[in-house]
Amino acid sequence: MTDREYRNTRPAFELLSTSGVNFASFHSAQAPVPQNGFVGNNRSRFQNPVNDALIERYFNTIPIPDRMEVLREIVRLQTDQVVAMGVFYSTTHMFVGNRLIGVHARGANATEAWNAQDWDVRS
Numbered sequence: 001m002t003d004r005e006y007r008n009t010r011p012a013f014e015l016l017s018t019s020g021v022n023f024a025s026f027h028s029a030q031a032p033v034p035q036n037g038f039v040g041n042n043r044s045r046f047q048n049p050v051n052d053a054l055i056e057r058y059f060n061t062i063p064i065p066d067r068m069e070v071l072r073e074i075v076r077l078q079t080d081q082v083v084a085m086g087v088f089y090s091t092t093h094m095f096v097g098n099r100l101i102g103v104h105a106r107g108a109n110a111t112e113a114w115n116a117q118d119w120d121v122r123s
Contacts, residue, residue: 004032004039005034023075025041026055028047028048033045044083048077048081050077054073054074055074058074100119101120
């Protein structure tokens with residue numbers, strides 16, 4: 001099993017930090033599946049022919065009012081199916097060996113290593 005296969009078939013979810021959702025990434029052609037070597041941006045692996053047709057219609061529609069109507073249909077379908085779920089807060093995780101002392105949570109505007117000069121190793 002490859003790393004890509006494991007990442008895309010494990011029975012879990014993944015919290016990703018993005019600046020927004022690109023609805024076009026939910027096209028079936030972007031789903032990481034065995035047929036394409038688990039490559040693609042559709043991390044949810046959502047596959048729906050109606051959604052695909054709407055996305056294709058959106059990118060082939062030129063008049064703005066018509067295009068916005070197709071976009072409304074895409075948003076309606078993707079929210080009805082809960083294709084992606086936004087969260088307002090995310091967490092930061094850090095693993096620390098039990099011999100390392102002096103490690104504290106990250107501060108505002110700082111990395112986890114903000115006080116690395118104070119860390120020490122317990123014998």
